[in-house]
Structure formats: C-alpha cells, structure tokens
Amino acid sequence: MSEAPAAPHTESAEPATGPGRLDLLLVPPRARTGWRVLPARVIAMCVVELQKLRHDRTELYTRAVQPALWLLVFGETFTRIKAIPTGGTPYIDYLAPGIIAQSAMFIAIFYGIMIIWERDAGILTKLLVTPTPRSALIAGKAFAAGVKALIQAVVVIVIAALLGVAMTWNPLRLLAVGVAVVLGSAFFSCLSMTIAGIVLTRDRLMGIGQAITMPLFFASNALYPVAIMPGWLQTVSRINPLSYQVDALRGLLLGTHAHLALDFTVLVAAAVLGIAAASSLLGRLAR
Numbered sequence: 314m315s316e317a318p319a320a321p322h323t324e325s326a327e328p329a330t331g332p333g334r335l336d337l338l339l340v341p342p343r344a345r346t347g348w349r350v351l352p353a354r355v356i357a358m359c360v361v362e363l364q365k366l367r368h369d370r371t372e373l374y375t376r377a378v379q380p381a382l383w384l385l386v387f388g389e390t391f392t393r394i395k396a397i398p399t400g401g402t403p404y405i406d407y408l409a410p411g412i413i414a415q416s417a418m419f420i421a422i423f424y425g426i427m428i429i430w431e432r433d434a435g436i437l438t439k440l441l442v443t444p445t446p447r448s449a450l451i452a453g454k455a456f457a458a459g460v461k462a463l464i465q466a467v468v469v470i471v472i473a474a475l476l477g478v479a480m481t482w483n484p485l486r487l488l489a490v491g492v493a494v495v496l497g498s499a500f501f502s503c504l505s506m507t508i509a510g511i512v513l514t515r516d517r518l519m520g521i522g523q524a525i526t527m528p529l530f531f532a533s534n535a536l537y538p539v540a541i542m543p544g545w546l547q548t549v550s551r552i553n554p555l556s557y558q559v560d561a562l563r564g565l566l567l568g569t570h571a572h573l574a575l576d577f578t579v580l581v582a583a584a585v586l587g588i589a590a591a592s593s594l595l596g597r598l599a600r
Contacts, residue, residue, distance in 0.1 A: 356453070377468045380416040384409065384472055397537050402567065409473040409480070410562035411535030414555055416469055417462035417494050421501035422526050424458050425509030425518050432598055447592040451506060455588060458502035459495030466494045470566075480566045489573075490565050496580035497558035503587025510594025535559050554583040 388405035391397060399407040431437040440450055474480065481487075509518050530536075532546060533555040539547055550556045557579040564571020 376416065376420060376465055379419070380412045380465070380469045381472050383412045383415070384469070384476060388412075388476070398541065399538070400569075402569065403478075405473075405476060406478045406480075406567060407563070408536065409469065409478045410566050411533075411559050412473075413466045413469045413490075413494065413562055414497060414533075414559045415530055415535055416465045417459075417498045417558075418501045418529065418555060419526065420462050420465060421458045421498040422505050422529075423519070423522050424454065424502035425505035425507075425522075426515050428454065428506050428598065429509050429513070429515050429518065437595075437598065441595070447595045448588055451503060451588050451591045451595065452499075454506070455499035455502045455584070455591075456495060459498040462498035463491055463494050466490070481568060486565045490562060493558055493561040493565070493577070493580060496577070496584050497554065500554050500580065500583040500587045503584070503591040506591040507587065507594055510591065510598045513598065529553060529555055533559055554579060 384405065388408045391408075392404040395404070397404060397407075428437065431440075441447070470480065505518070505522065508521055512518050512521065532549045533553050534550060535555065539550050539556070542550060557576040560571050561573055561576035561580070563569050564573055564576075
C-alpha cells in the first residue's frame with residue numbers, strides 16, 4: 314500500500330512577524346505634533362473658514378458699501394473744503410489708506426460672534442478634541458479674517474483708483490500692503506475672540522464691539538494727522554495698532570514718509586499677543 318504523498322511545503326506570502334511588526338500592531342503610531350506641523354494646521358483652519366464664503370458672499374458685497382461712501386462723500390467733500398492739513402497731499406489720497414484699514418478692522422472686530430456661534434452649535438467642542446493646538450485654531454481664524462479683509466482692501470483700492478487717487482502699483486509695495494492688512498486684521502479678530510472668551514455671549518460682544526470700534530477708528534491717524542490731535546488723544550493714538558497699520562499703508566501706497574520697520578514690528582507683535590490671549594481663553598469659551 315503506497316504512502317500518502319507528503320503535503321507540499323508552502324511559504325507564506327507575508328513575511329514573518331518580527332518584534333518590530335508586532336509592536337506596530339499593538340501600539341498605535343504617535344500623532345504628529347510640534348512646530349513642524351503647526352503651519353499646515355493653521356492653513357487648514359484658514360481654508361475651512363474661507364470655505365464659508367462659497368455659500369454666502371453677501372458679507373463681501375455689503376461690506377463694500379461703507380468704504381465706498383466714506384471715499385465718495387467724506388473724501389470728496391473734505392478735499393474741496395481743505396479743512397484738514399495733509400502736507401500737500403489731496404485729502405482723498407490721504408484718506409484712502411485709512412479707509413482700507415477701517416474696512417479691515419470692521420470685518421475683524423466682530424469675528425468673535427462667529428466663534429460664539431460655533432460654541433453654541435457644538436462645533437468648537439469638536440475642534441478642541443482634535444490634536445490641533447488651540448493656537449493653530451485661533452491663528453487659522455485670525456488669518457482667514459485677514460484674507461477677507463484683503464479682498465475688501467482690493468475693492469477699496471479699485472474705488473480709490475477710479476476716483477483718481479494717486480497710488481503706487483509696484484508689486485512689492487502692494488504685497489507689503491497685503492501683509493499689513495492681514496496682520497492688522499489678525500490682531501483685531503483676536504481682540505474680538507478674546508472679548509468673546511470673557512463675555513461669553515453674542516449680545517454682550519456686539520455691544521462691546523460697537524462701543525470700541527469707532528473710538529479705535531477716531532483715535533488713530535486714519536482721518537487726520539496725529540499732530541493736530543489734543544495731547545491725550547495723541548497718547549491713545551500711539552498705543553493704537555490701527556495707527557501703525559494706517560501709517561504703513563499710507564507710506565506704501567502713497568510714498569509718504571512712514572516708519573515701516575516700526576509699523577510692521579508693532580503689527581507682528583500685536584498679532585502674536587492677540588493669538589496668545591485668544592488661545593488662553595478658548596477653553597473657557599467652550600465650557
């Protein structure tokens with residue numbers, strides 16, 4: 314009686330599981346953290362915020378009305394009466410950079426309302442349980458506000474050009490204008506989110522936002538030179554980041570004398586401090 318044939322020796326297609334492979338199966342890979350992934354997460358949060366514009370662009374259209382009225386009515390009128398000394402610069406030219414800064418601030422200063430709405434809708438809680446650092450969440454929202462303000466700045470520049478404002482079209486200067494707009498908007502949006510973390514409700518935030526917006530605007534050099542202000546208002550203007558933003562925009566667009574190094578240093582420092590302050594209060598807002 315013949316013996317049964319031996320079973321053929323088969324080799325597994327999978328390599329033998331060694332200690333290293335077994336560790337990978339038992340221990341999940343460590344999440345990527347650190348400063349190297351922080352920029353990517355900031356950009357991702359910024360893109361998420363900007364996606365909202367695809368569904369509703371009404372805000373961009375309505376926000377363009379106010380700066381257009383400032384230039385058409387206020388600028389044209391005061392250019393004719395020559396009531397404000399501007400060093401030989403036509404007043405509408407002098408006003409245009411201030412209106413760019415104003416429109417950017419008006420977009421950013423109510424940004425805290427959006428984060429309170431996200432808290433009420435449960436979105437903020439879901440964001441906070443992700444590995445994304447809180448500073449990246451705030452920075453993404455802040456720079457999204459800056460991009461929205463940049464779109465608004467383009468609208469104001471086009472209107473100003475149609476009104477005959479003599480501005481530079483140097484690409485490097487225009488790029489620096491964009492940086493100044495984004496940094497200023499980042500600070501004011503972080504200021505709004507910081508206030509949101511303190512007051513916790515939309516009604517209170519709207520009241521405070523309306524109370525501080527016009528004082529910030531009028532206590533800057535957006536409408537008139539600092540030299541003609543009373544002494545106490547000059548002091549307020551020197552600690553107002555909007556003044557440094559307007560000074561940078563005026564120097565870059567019109568070629569007037571400006572302290573660009575100081576202006577950008579203040580704007581960068583204000584944006585960093587704003588992100589830090591808003592990040593520290595984000596957990597309180599989500600409770």
